[in-house]
Amino acid sequence: MDDTDIDPIRDYLQFREDGALGIRPLGENSLEHYETILRRMDLGLQAGILGSTTDEIRAWICRPGRSASTRSNYIAIVRGYVRWAVAERWIDYDTTVRLPNIPTPPGRPKPWPEEALADIRARAAAPWALAIDLSSYGGLRCIEISRLDREHVTSRVTRLWGKGGKYRDVPTHPYIWERVESMPAGPLMVGARTKMRMTPNSISVGVRAHLKTLGYPGFHNHMGRHRFGTRAYQTSGHDIRAVQELLGHSSIATSQRYVDVAEGALASAVAGL
Known part of the structure; x- marks a missing residue:
């Protein structure tokens, strides 16, 4: 075998994609993230x-400016x-055993403000306007937006292919149907130059740059999903199970991290005691 064919990172990602030995397989978006981090780290470490040693790996990971998460x-x-x-047997011993376990506080939901969303919707250009509506009024992840075809959307329901290869149906919001109704069959998000289906990463990066x-600056498309979860919780009479189903979460605890509770609601809860 030629030395140029030796690529343990590639082999590891294939192992994770296959879900061998009972390990949960990684989805497309996670595989892309894993490869980005591992390639960057591999290039950043001299050996x-x-x-590299444990100390060298720790020093690279714990550079100043990187958050705990x-x-x-x-x-x-x-x-x-x-x-x-x-x-x-690529190496003889595990150099990560002594890496620290870094506690991270649960993240707070970050829905974009309603007034900001109204302004964004009024000025956003295609194709980013559609991606913004799909996240804000349908709760879609970028990977679900990437996989979405015109045939999957009706005036009543949108069929989503989510993480882990799971399907779910979400009611179609009128704003989404208004944008999608006259679109041709095939992928909804297509690159302007390639004319090919856009990847989750290209959607995420493109929306962030357009915003x-x-x-x-600092706004990103996942804030729309947080907005969707928060509004769904408010309008459903605080039904967290409904939010879980709409967002496609396997755990209610995950859904709770997507729900922003207004300070006024907290004050009202205490005042009513």
């Missing part, structure tokens, strides 16, 4: 990940990769 995520990713490499041009 690569598998040739980012560091925790990087440690989890590299641990899985190195443990696989030990099992496959920045509209005067909303």
Whole structure:
């Protein structure tokens, strides 16, 4: 075998995609994220990940400016990769055993404000306007937006292919139907130059860049999903199970992280005691 064919990161990602040995397979979006982090780390370490010491790996992960959640995520990713490499005899011992376990507080929901959404909808250009509506009024993830075809959307319901290969039906909001009704069959999100289905990452990056041009730096499409979860919770009479079904979460605890509770609601709850 030519040395250029040796790529343990590629082999590990294939292992994770296949879901071998009973390990939950990674979806397309997660695989892309894992590869981005592992490739970046492998290039950033002089001897690569598998040739570096624990201290060198820790120093790269714990660079100043990285949040606790980012560091925790990087440690989890590299641990899985190195443990696989030990099992496959790429290396002799696990250099990630002594990496710290970094506690991370649960993230707060970040729905975009309603007035900001109204302004964005009034000025957003295609195809980003559709992606913004799909997240804000349908609760779609970028991977679900990428997979969505015109045939999956009716005036009544939208059929989604979500994480883990699971399908779910979400009622179609009139704003979404208004944008989709006259579109041709096939993928709803198509690259302007490639004329091909857009990837989840290209949708995420494209929406973020477009929002920045509209005067909303730091805004991203997942904020629409948080907005959808929050509004669904409010309008359903605080039915968290309904929110769970609409967002496609396997755990109610995950859905709770998508629901923003207004300060006024907290004050009313205490005042009513």
